[in-house]
Amino acid sequence: MIFEKLAGKHVLVTGGAGFIGSNLCEKLISLNVKVRCLDNYATGKKVNIEALITHPNFELVEGDITEVETCQNATKGVDFVLHQAALGSVPRSIKDPLTTNKVNIEGFLNILYASISNKVRKFIYAASSSTYGDSKSLPKVENIIGNPLSPYAITKYSNELYAGVFSSIYGIQTVGLRYFNVFGKKQDINGPYAAVIPKFIDSLMQYKSPIINGDGSYSRDFTHVDNVVQMNLRALIKDDSNIKSHTVYNTAVGDRTSILELFKKIRKSLAIYDEKILEIKPEFGHVRQGDVPHSLASIEKASQELGYKPEVNIGKGIKKTVDWFYKSKYE
Numbered sequence: 001m002i003f004e005k006l007a008g009k010h011v012l013v014t015g016g017a018g019f020i021g022s023n024l025c026e027k028l029i030s031l032n033v034k035v036r037c038l039d040n041y042a043t044g045k046k047v048n049i050e051a052l053i054t055h056p057n058f059e060l061v062e063g064d065i066t067e068v069e070t071c072q073n074a075t076k077g078v079d080f081v082l083h084q085a086a087l088g089s090v091p092r093s094i095k096d097p098l099t100t101n102k103v104n105i106e107g108f109l110n111i112l113y114a115s116i117s118n119k120v121r122k123f124i125y126a127a128s129s130s131t132y133g134d135s136k137s138l139p140k141v142e143n144i145i146g147n148p149l150s151p152y153a154i155t156k157y158s159n160e161l162y163a164g165v166f167s168s169i170y171g172i173q174t175v176g177l178r179y180f181n182v183f184g185k186k187q188d189i190n191g192p193y194a195a196v197i198p199k200f201i202d203s204l205m206q207y208k209s210p211i212i213n214g215d216g217s218y219s220r221d222f223t224h225v226d227n228v229v230q231m232n233l234r235a236l237i238k239d240d241s242n243i244k245s246h247t248v249y250n251t252a253v254g255d256r257t258s259i260l261e262l263f264k265k266i267r268k269s270l271a272i273y274d275e276k277i278l279e280i281k282p283e284f285g286h287v288r289q290g291d292v293p294h295s296l297a298s299i300e301k302a303s304q305e306l307g308y309k310p311e312v313n314i315g316k317g318i319k320k321t322v323d324w325f326y327k328s329k330y331e
Contacts, residue, residue: 002307003233007032011236012078012120014065014111015085017044019187020126020179023225024082024232029055031233038074040064042103043087048186065107071114081115082232083108083125086155090130093152094289104155109162116170124235125163127176127248128156129221129295139298142178142248149292160248167246174245175235177228180252180297183317184225185324196259197222197318200266201325204277214287216260221252221297224317227310234306252297253310265315269322 011028015021016037021044028035029052036059037049052058063070065085075081086104087093093100108125115123130153135146148154163174181195189198203210231251257265263282271278302308312320 003031003237005237006233008034009080010034010036010078012036012038012074012081014038014074014081014083015044017041017046017049018084019044019048019184020182020225020228021082021084022048022186023184023229024084025049025052025058027229027233029057033057035059036061036074036078038063038065038070038085043188045188065111066102068110068114071110072117075111075114075118075120078118079121080236081111081120081123081125082236083111083123085111086126088152090150090152090291091288093150093155097151100151100155104152105158105162108155108159112162112166112172112174116166116172120172122173122175122236123163124175124177124232125159127160127178128153129178129180129250129252129297131157131160131178132292132295134292138294139254139296140250141298142250142301160246164246174247176246176248177231177235177251178248178297179228180221180223180250180295182223182225182228184321187225187321189325196262197266197321198325200263201270201322204267204270204280205326205329207276207280209280209283210263211285212259212263212282213285213291214259215284216263216282217258217293218287218291219256219258219294219296220262221254221256221295222262222314222317223252223310224312224314224320226312226317227251227253230311231302231306231308234302234308238306247305249302249306249308250297250299251302252299253313254297254299255314256294256296257314262314262318265318266322269319270326273326
C-alpha cells in the first residue's frame with residue numbers, strides 16, 4: 001500500500017476534532033502514524049475523536065490557533081502539518097466577518113509561521129473552491145480564478161497568497177487543497193451553518209420538507225470525505241522534499257450534481273429505511289447571498305501529479321453518508 005511509508009511519521013492535524021480533521025486523524029492512526037490533534041471545539045466535537053483518545057499514537061491538544069504560543073507548542077517535533085482548522089460557511093462570514101478573518105487569516109498565519117519556526121517538512125492546508133469566486137469558466141482549473149464573492153472566500157484566497165510568499169521567502173513546502181463541497185460521516189447536522197447534505201438528511205428523517213435555496217438548478221461538485229482524505233495522504237507522500245514551493249490542487253470528483261438531484265438521491269437512500277420519506281417534497285426559498293451558480297472541478301492536475309483518483313462518487317457517497325447518519329441516530 002502506497003501510504004505505508006507514512007508509518008512512524010509525526011503529523012499535526014489542526015481542527016482534528018472537526019468533520020474532515022477527525023476523518024484524517026482516524027485514517028492516519030490506522031496507518032500507524034503518530035497524530036497530534038489540535039482543536040478548541042469551536043466547530044469540532046470531542047465525540048468525533050473519542051475512539052482515538054486512548055490510542056498510544058494519538059495526542060490531543062486543546063487550544064486555539066489564534067494564540068501564537070499554542071501554535072508554536074503544537075508544531076514542535078512534527079514532520080508534517082495538515083491544517084484543517086477554520087471557520088467555514090459563507091453565510092457565517094457575511095454575518096460575522098471579523099471572527100472569520102481572525103480565525104482563517106490570523107490563525108492560518110500563526111500556524112504557518114510556527115511550522116517554519118519548528119522546521120516542519122511540509123505544510124498542507126485546506127483551501128477552498130470559493131477562491132474561484134465569480135469565474136464562470138467550467139470546469140475550474142487551478143490557475144484561473146475570479147473575484148471572491150464573500151468574506152470567507154477572501155480569507156481562503158489570502159491563505160494561498162501567504163503560503164506562496166512564505167514558501168518563497170522561508171523555504172517551506174506548502175500545498176493547498178481546494179476542497180469542493182465535502183460531505184460524509186461526522187459532518188455537523190445541527191446549527192444554522194450546517195451544510196446542505198446533513199441538513200437534507202436531518203429534515204427528511206424528521207419527515208420535514210428541506211428548503212432548497214433557489215429553484216434547485218444550482219450545481220456542485222459534491223466530494224465525499226474519503227476522497228479528501230486520499231488527497232491529503234497523496235500530498236503527504238509526494239516525494240518532492242527538495243522543492244521548496246507552493247502548489248494548489250482541486251480536491252473534488254470532477255462531476256456535478258444539481259441541488260434538486262441531490263435532494264432526490266438523499267430521499268431515495270433514506271426511503272430504504274422508511275418508504276414514507278419518498279412522499280416528502282422540498283420547499284424552495286431565496287438564493288443565498290454570495291453563492292455561485294455552478295461549481296465543477298478539473299482534477300487533471302491532481303491526477304497527473306499526485307496519482308489521485310476519486311474512489312467515492314456521488315451515488316456511493318450519499319448512500320454511505322445516509323447510512324451513517326441514520327444508524328447514528330436510530331441504532
